[in-house]
Amino acid sequence: MSSSQNSATNLQEMSPITVTRYAIINTSAPFDRLKGKESLDAALILASYEMDVSLFFIGNGVYQTQANQQAESIAHKDYLATFKALEFYDIEDIYLCQDSLTERGLATDSVFDDAQYLSAEQIKALLPQFDVVLTF
């Protein structure tokens, strides 16, 4: 991605940049247009610039966190496999909405080993701590 390399130069010129806390909120089911994929792209780029990134999955977004999805069966690239790379980008704070899971009849389970399961109220209380909230 040559364009992001250009931006990397810009970033250095503008340093020092303080670390900003980002909440990336996923509200869409996987393969709902490109929302999940482009959310993940943004999260990884932010983290590669050493920003502090937390991921939230709420509403239909919780479907992205479920195991055993077969993207190939609908001719999609399995971007969900890239979730395995999150720890290499130091994205460790992953929050799932327990209420959203329950409403959809899903167990408190996900592809993430150490996700935190919070109520909608708890998520609401947590979000003001973030500098930037991006919703997909």
Place this chain on the structure above:
Amino acid sequence: MSRYALIVSTPPFDNKTQTALDFAKQLLQSGHQLLGVFFYQDGVTNANAFVQTPSDETNLLHAWQSFQQQSDTPLHLCISAAERRGLTDSNEAPLVHNISEGFTISGLGELVVLTSKADKTVQL
């Protein structure tokens, strides 16, 4: 006075896009600083020079362009998201450069720069 970053995620025919432009103009009128607009997701289609608007409807592309000219606010286009949606800065057949003037070809790195420098980020 605050420094803002604005993220446009919606196509030209979504009313939130007009809201984003109105909001951008109002920020400047109110004495705030707009560091830049970042077009991502379906928002990149706002830069498509081939989009045609019926003559009795608002041409949002022209509106963004005149906003850019008047305010000198950078309009950043995420090129990866844009290429997926049929935009290109290439003239190599069969491609035809169709990114409108006034837009800056950028990547997600610019999203990092904008949002980390801004006091407030607003996404529509």
